[in-house]
Amino acid sequence: MNERGKPSEVRISDLALELGLTKGTVSRALNGYEDISKKTRQRVTEVARILGYVPTTQARRLAMGLTETVGLVLPPMPSQPVNTFVSEFIDSISAALNIHGYDLLVHSVNSEESEVDQYQRLVHSRKVDGFIILRTLEVDPRVDYLLKEGFPFVTHGRTARMAEHDWFDIDGEKAFRDATSHLVKLGHQRIGFVGGGNEFFSAQLRLKGYRNIMEETYDNKISSLEQPGNLTGLGGETAARNLLKQNPCPTAILCANDATALGVIKAARELGFRIPQQLSVIGYDGIALGGYLDPPLTTLTFSIDASGREIVAMLLRRLKEPGLPVISKLASATLKLRGSEGPPT
Amino acid sequence: MNERGKPSEVRISDLALELGLTKGTVSRALNGYEDISKKTRQRVTEVARILGYVPTTQARRLAMGLTETVGLVLPPMPSQPVNTFVSEFIDSISAALNIHGYDLLVHSVNSEESEVDQYQRLVHSRKVDGFIILRTLEVDPRVDYLLKEGFPFVTHGRTARMAEHDWFDIDGEKAFRDATSHLVKLGHQRIGFVGGGNEFFSAQLRLKGYRNIMEETYDNKISSLEQPGNLTGLGGETAARNLLKQNPCPTAILCANDATALGVIKAARELGFRIPQQLSVIGYDGIALGGYLDPPLTTLTFSIDASGREIVAMLLRRLKEPGLPVISKLASATLKLRGSEGPPT
DNA sequence: TACAATACCGAAACCGGTTTCGTTTATTTT
DNA sequence: AAAATAAACGAAACCGGTTTCGGTATTGTA
Incomplete structure (x- = not known):
């Protein structure tokens, strides 16, 4: 099936050759264009299934001019982290993104670069369509930078400029x-x-x-x-x-x-x-x-999971309709009584 | 500088036009090819800097036939996670990968698909060059699948088939x-x-x-x-x-x-x-x-950080030289006495 | 001064898809 | 039956880069 390493992959041109069609036709058939006869569409789909054809993501995204990827730059963690928020949050947003065909790209700041540099590189190299920002500061340089660039993002937490960007927060x-x-x-x-x-x-x-x-x-x-x-x-x-x-x-x-x-x-x-x-x-x-x-x-x-899902929904909406007015949502926390408090003596 | 939304970006063709060269020449100049005169190379570099040119990652990777991306599929977490391992590990490996120009793609398994399905989709859509696998089982379907495909990966933890794949583990x-x-x-x-x-x-x-x-x-x-x-x-x-x-x-x-x-x-x-x-x-x-x-x-x-760095090093070596014999490393844990043990009474 | 070697760059193919625009054939319409 | 319309697909450009190949201008050698 495959020789040394990579699995032998089927390209769209292979499919076209096999079907006696051009790759443009095959592409449109697979994407359900109406100008391809139903019979042909089914035939293409069937052969694609048999040959195990899966479109190469990189090529598709390049052609369509999008990355379908959301960036998350991990804020520097305390040396003795005690909170599982980050891993639960990543789990939640990656699941939510995957459902919609989006990927999650996680970066972390190495000591030599500033956090904003990291965002800048991701923006300019066009690796992501938008960001999710954690642990907001009142005056947040990441927010300042992305607003200046007009680049889509949603924050978890409010900032001094919250009227200008989408945010989700717990009250x-x-x-x-x-x-x-x-x-x-x-x-x-x-x-x-x-x-x-x-x-x-x-x-x-x-x-x-x-x-x-x-x-x-x-x-x-x-x-x-x-x-x-x-x-x-x-x-x-x-x-x-x-x-x-x-x-x-x-x-x-x-x-x-x-x-x-x-x-x-x-x-x-x-x-x-x-x-x-x-x-x-x-x-x-x-x-x-x-x-x-x-x-x-x-x-x-x-609920970290609910927060993550909500933030992803907000960001995807923003990516789909960039012109939308600022959206925000405030959720509430619940007091969970477990025993470390009681009446004074 | 930029109008509504996306920052105005400079393409390699814009650079070429500005310089009066072809984009092929510009590309080779920027990548330090010897068949471009030193003078031209410097001129190209300089103008690229001024115009703020950054190559589009997607296009570069498509042309070069690689993804420079490593996949991490989060294993299902316990409902009450108490361990910060995952976030610390992600922090570590993303930092190590970023240094070498690699990206970390994090997926998680939604309830409808099996874990192996997730790997399969990432492999076939060519989104990643290799995987890092967490929480190994003795008989691990993820390992079985990737070995069958001949797809590169390193596990954190040993398996029954550890002689056939790269692994890192704590003794x-x-x-x-x-x-x-x-x-x-x-x-x-x-x-x-x-x-x-x-x-x-x-x-x-x-x-x-x-x-x-x-x-x-x-x-x-x-x-x-x-x-x-x-x-x-x-x-x-x-x-x-x-x-x-x-x-x-x-x-x-x-x-x-x-x-x-x-x-x-x-x-x-x-x-x-x-x-x-x-x-x-x-x-x-x-x-x-x-x-x-x-x-x-x-x-x-x-040390979670040391583990992450070591695993990344192993994977990158594997990606560079696929023919290498299996590599593995066993690190040791330290007994940290903090007070919950003592002599019996 | 003629000829080969070298340095330097342009032209074009390529990566693997998507999309626009025609063109051909089949189907209606009058 | 001729003309108009619709259906179905091919051809080619395009996304934004990289890389191979070939051609000129320049330099070196005889």
Whole structure:
């Protein structure tokens, strides 16, 4: 069947020769053009099936002037990643893209180039039709670049320029209002918050949701209860130590993500706090591993798969109709009570 | 610069026109052919730079008859993934591939097709030059198919046919000999083992390493101490309950991976066991999250990044020289003591 | 100064498809 | 039966590059 290495492949010209037709005719027959007789179309299809003909993607895409490929440039990961979001997200979007005949091209930034350089090369070499952008910053150079080029993309997360581009996001503000309210109802008064870097728009919104409820409930806001973090476990540890050495110290801590929460819990334990009796902790992300902690981590969760599918749908719509006005969608997170929070003592 | 949407791109014909040369000459000039005068080559390069010419990847690849793309078909993930291996691995291999001008194409299996169908379509549509295969089975249909087609690939993990294909693997047998020996030295006699499904070759090897030491040390092997699992947390829970209801019950449990270990710890806690005082637990994978457990999970760890780079190097070598004899590499895991094991009481 | 060798570039085929535009044959229409 | 229309396919251009081959102009050799 095949000799040394590559399988012996059938080209459209082979098919044409076999059928006694020209390759143009064969092409149109296979693509269902009406100007080819039904009889011929069936004959072509049948012989194509028998010979195992499959069109070469590269050639088809070149001729049609499209790539049918979407790019995903992986944002630099923390050295100790604890979140499975990226792999689940990739799984989701590649499945959704494949259904529509699109491919997913994954790049990562090597140390020598900037992230924007990476996008630039993908755009200019025409490897992709559009991008999906993860972990948006308030002022995001990737977004700036693609908007300048007029190149299609959808972000997961909002930016300062969200009115100008398509985006999908989880309503982190509402999520943290919910979580804060929950703690308030449990009777907590001193509720701490460990955020992410200010450059992340999402982290700002989560902080905003927390503040909403705190100000609404206790009228004044206590800024010493707000600690910056960096969305990693180590950041959480540091922040927790700052919070827990205060007097009076918080009886609950909200964390901008689960990794932070893990750090907070670790530090709290080391300081002798029992959870949730002496300290309630709530995270954000819904990592599966949180369910295996003792006590299991209460967190805000959302469907990664649904997010991925929605984003792909938005991007494909954009590619099909470039003229469309900006589209966006805000989904909501669910408070998943698992046991790391309770009434204060 | 650009009008509505796509950036205005420069083709090689535009360059040729601008330079007063033919596109063939321009192409050879840019690719450093010696039969173009040095003066001309420099002039072409300069003008190309000024006009911002970047060759269209699709066209170049079609002309050269290669795809410069490597495929990765994501194996179906557990519904509650706890391991960041996949995203770290993707990050690693995409970076390594990009350096050499290769792209990474990620597909995932939708429910309607079998995994092999997915490979078949990628092969026949000529979208990739080779594959990287994850989570090998002892009898692996993906391997069978690609060997039959003579299509290049490298596996992460061994298979029954490992003599016929390139592979990279972690020496799980040695890893579990090390872990078992460690427990023996601590004084444990009844050491349990929770494995993975028998279809996974790696799980078998880990079991083998455990048995090696058990038979060598205690002469007889106690099969009731060996519990099957499925490499998930739930599997670990079930297995742990089976082990811990025995009398006498094990004082230590080795787990085929960290997810299993999480389940084992959860079940043990629910049964009232204190860790590591009453039960030592050791996992495998080195997930970062294990460091945040209480106590932190002792585990066998290895460098995902190094694995990815090595596998890419192997695959690229294979693509360059198809005639090469089978290449393989066995790397070793390191026992990372973090506190979930100790001497028996 | 005539002739061969060399350097340098143009012309054209090619990769494997798609699509436009004619042309031929078959079918209607009058 | 002649003319108009429709049906079905062939021919060729095209997508944007690469590569082979051949022809001139220039240089080197005798």
